Amino acid sequence: MAVSGPVAAIDCGTNSIRLLIAEPGDAGLRELHREMRIVRLGQGVDATGRFAPEALERTRSALADYAGLLADHAVTRVRMVATSAARDVGNREEFFAMTAAVLGAVVPGAVAEVITGDEEAALSFAGAVGELDPSGAPFLVVDLGGGSTELVLGDGHGVQAAISTDMGCVRLTERCLHSDPPTAAEVRAARAVVRDQLQTAVNAVPVERARTWVGVAGTMTTIAAVAHGLPAYDPAAIHLSTVGRAGVAEVCGRLVGMTRAERATLGPMHAGRVDVIGGGAIVVDELAALLAERAGIAELTVSEHDILDGIALSVIG
Numbered sequence: 054m055a056v057s058g059p060v061a062a063i064d065c066g067t068n069s070i071r072l073l074i075a076e077p078g079d080a081g082l083r084e085l086h087r088e089m090r091i092v093r094l095g096q097g098v099d100a101t102g103r104f105a106p107e108a109l110e111r112t113r114s115a116l117a118d119y120a121g122l123l124a125d126h127a128v129t130r131v132r133m134v135a136t137s138a139a140r141d142v143g144n145r146e147e148f149f150a151m152t153a154a155v156l157g158a159v160v161p162g163a164v165a166e167v168i169t170g171d172e173e174a175a176l177s178f179a180g181a182v183g184e185l186d187p188s189g190a191p192f193l194v195v196d197l198g199g200g201s202t203e204l205v206l207g208d209g210h211g212v213q214a215a216i217s218t219d220m221g222c223v224r225l226t227e228r229c230l231h232s233d234p235p236t237a238a239e240v241r242a243a244r245a246v247v248r249d250q251l252q253t254a255v256n257a258v259p260v261e262r263a264r265t266w267v268g269v270a271g272t273m274t275t276i277a278a279v280a281h282g283l284p285a286y287d288p289a290a291i292h293l294s295t296v297g298r299a300g301v302a303e304v305c306g307r308l309v310g311m312t313r314a315e316r317a318t319l320g321p322m323h324a325g326r327v328d329v330i331g332g333g334a335i336v337v338d339e340l341a342a343l344l345a346e347r348a349g350i351a352e353l354t355v356s357e358h359d360i361l362d363g364i365a366l367s368v369i370g
């Protein structure tokens with residue numbers, strides 16, 4: 054049933070936790086508040102299979118601030134989803150108990166839910182393509198997160214094919230990129246992991262059908278901001294902007310080769326991405342090469358609207 058009044062969507066990923074408060078509008082959503090915190094919930098999960106206590110505490114602190122915003126906006130419906138990091142950890146019940154305590158104090162009964170890769174893909178697609186010209190379909194939406202990357206092919210009628218892969222900026226960094234800056238051998242190892250994952254992906258998703266590549270989430274939008282030479286992160290300037298294949302290759306190569314201190318000097322760079330964006334850049338660069346070869350796609354379009362918007366739309370009905 055459709056609802057009126059403010060609703061909230063919370064996306065808790067491997068690297069960040071994000072909040073959108075919105076209400077129904079003529080075009081689907083009218084944004085009231087949007088923000089992001091880097092909490093690194095997935096810290097060490099790839100190696101230990103458990104959430105670290107300090108990661109849970111960072112997430113609780115951010116969620117408590119979000120709960121205050123829900124109260125300020127008189128939100129009565131909230132959906133919080135957890136993605137890659139929370140799917141397989143051994144102590145995820147600690148996470149659920151924490152979210153129930155924090156959110157439930159404001160919206161009774163509210164708790165996080167873990168969604169599947171297919172659900173994540175569908176929500177990302179719904180959020181990303183809402184403002185795009187339908188003539189650009191089929192769209193390939195790529196949601197590059199901390200622990201996983203979703204590839205979703207679809208058009209105005211919905212998703213045609215999707216896959217969630219076990220590659221993300223945090224996971225790839227922790228697995229392969231240990232030096233500062235990464236060594237050539239580490240970069241080769243990371244690229245090999247990405248190519249292996251992409252081979253699995255294209256067996257499930259016929260990327261050659263795509264006409265438009267849409268990248269969502271922080272790695273993609275930060276790469277676009279750097280490519281455009283923005284002095285600071287500017288969502289309005291980034292949203293629906295494009296970066297050509299040569300620009301993608303140049304920026305990704307530069308980010309991979311930089312030290313963390315050098316990355317930190319870039320105006321659009323969020324401090325919480327400094328140590329992991331090299332891994333994300335490798336994924337983006339390999340994707341760009343693959344899509345140029347298989348689909349003839351010569352540019353990346355980035356969207357500030359993504360799974361968070363899809364979650365909010367699912368609440369509104």
